[in-house]
Amino acid sequence: MADPRDHDFETVLYRHVTPDIVRVSMNRVETRNSQNTQLTYDLNAAFDRANADDQVKVIILAGEGPHFSSGHDMKGGPRAFQGVGTWQNYGAKGAEGPMAVEEEIYLQMCRRWRNIPKPMLAEVQGACIAGGLMLAWVCDIIVASDDARFRDLVVGWGIPGVEFFGHPWELGHRRAREVLYTGDWFTAQEAHQWGMVNHVVPRAELRQYTEEMAKKIADKPLFGLKLTKEAINQTLDAQGQWSAMQTVFVMHTLAHTHWREVNGNGAALYQGESAPKAPGRS
DSSP: OOOTTOEEOSSEEEEEEETTEEEEEEOOGGGTTOBOHHHHHHHHHHHHHHHHOTTOOEEEEEESSSOSBOOBOOTTGGGGGTTOTTGGGTTSSTTHHHHHHHIIIIIIHHHHHHTOSSOEEEEEOSEEETHHHHHHHTSSEEEEETTOEEEOOGGGGTOSSOSSOOHHHHHOHHHHHHHHHHOOOEEHHHHHHHTSOSEEEOGGGHHHHHHHHHHHHHTSOHHHHHHHHHHHHHHHHHTTHHHHHHHHHHHHHHHHHHHHHHHSOGGGTOSOSSOOOOTTOO
C-alpha cells in the first residue's frame, strides 16, 4: 500500500520503502538521468521533504532505468541554467555569471546534501559519469551493481575535475590522478577495491540489498545516527576537505573562463558529458 506521504516531482519520484525509509529516484530515464536544473531543484525539494519528516531515518538516492546518472545535462547550452536563482547574472562579462551559477547549483547544493543530518545511501547501476559521481559522493554509503561503471572525463575540457572535488578522498590521491588524467572508465569492482564503493552486488539484487542495509540503519535511534554522521563529516572537514573543495572550485571556474577564451565560444563547453575533444584535436 502506498504511503500517503509519497510524492511525484517533475523529475523525481519520492517513495517510502517503510515508514522510516525513503527512496528518492531520479526519473529522467530518456536522458539517462542527466542533471538539468529541474532535476537539481527537485532533488533538493525531495531531500528537504525527507529531512523535515521526523519519522524518516534513512534516505536512498537511486536512478530509474538502466543508468544512475550520465552527468550534467548541458546540451541546451546556457539555457540549461534558466530558472536558477543566479541565472540573471549568467550574462555578466568574464567569469562572474557562470561562477555564480555553478557555485549555486553544483558546489553549494552538493555541500548541502552531504550535510543532511540523516544517513543517505546511493544505489548505483549502469553509468555514473562526472556530475553523477557528485551525487553518489554526497551519500554516506554507496552500493553498486556489478555492471556499474564510473568516469570523470572533464579534464578533456581543460577542467580539474567536477565542481564537488571529492576525488582524493573517495579514491586516494594516486587513483584520483589516474582517473582524472586518463578520463578512463573504472568498474564497480575497482571502485570497491579503492574504497569508493562499500558493496558490489548483482544487478538483480541491487535494490533489495540496499533496502535491507537501510533497514539495519533505521533500527538505530535517529539522534545517534545524526551525531555519528556529523562526527564523520566534521572529521573530514578538519582534514581540510571542504577548504580544498572551495579552492579547487575557483580553479574549475578559471578553467571554464580559459576554455571560453581559447576556443572563442563558451557554448563549446556545454555540450553534455559525452567524450570531449581537447583543443586542437579532431
